Amino acid sequence: MTESDRLPVINVWNHILVPLQGEISDAIAERLVDQVLDTIRDTGAEGLIIDLTGIWMVDSHLCAVLSRLAASARLMGAHSIMCGMNAQVAITLQTMGIDMGVVRTALTLEEAFKSLGIGRLDAKSGPRGVGGGKSRERPDGDRVRSKKDESSKA
Numbered sequence: 001m002t003e004s005d006r007l008p009v010i011n012v013w014n015h016i017l018v019p020l021q022g023e024i025s026d027a028i029a030e031r032l033v034d035q036v037l038d039t040i041r042d043t044g045a046e047g048l049i050i051d052l053t054g055i056w057m058v059d060s061h062l063c064a065v066l067s068r069l070a071a072s073a074r075l076m077g078a079h080s081i082m083c084g085m086n087a088q089v090a091i092t093l094q095t096m097g098i099d100m101g102v103v104r105t106a107l108t109l110e111e112a113f114k115s116l117g118i119g120r121l122d123a124k125s126g127p128r129g130v131g132g133g134k135s136r137e138r139p140d141g142d143r144v145r146s147k148k149d150e151s152s153k154a
Helices: 026-043 060-075 087-095 109-115 147-153
Strands: 010-012 015-022 047-055 079-083 103-106 135-137 143-145
Touching: 015 026, 015 109, 026 060, 047 060, 047 109, 060 079, 060 087, 060 103, 079 109, 103 109
Parallel strands: 015 047, 047 079, 079 103
Antiparallel strands: 010 015, 135 143
8 A cells, every 4th residue: 555545535525534544654644734735725625524533643743733734724714623533642632732722523423524514314303414404205206394394384
């Protein structure tokens, strides 16, 4: 696997997802910043999710790079969320005194998406996901009304 293969930057619903894995060298970290910021500029992304679930360790350089990436993304109009942080990574970020004021955190990737308003369809409460509206169509063409629609009729 080459170093460039290790830099997944995924555009999902006008948000950038960056799932980091393994050991991130200084060179990879610097290239990651350039690649993510270029992607935000090119796509006009509204948010950036940095998923740290696969990170084994974080050194002082990577701490600084992640903080700088989140701050730069914010300046470009993209809200930043870090998720999947293990205890050692959290302690390292805190110990290094890295300013995390510009980045929100979430325990899981699912929670990160939820905090950006992206969720799954929930049969009990009706559509709440991307493009969710007050009603949806069944395959047979009939409309399914949410409980909210039914209560507004009464």
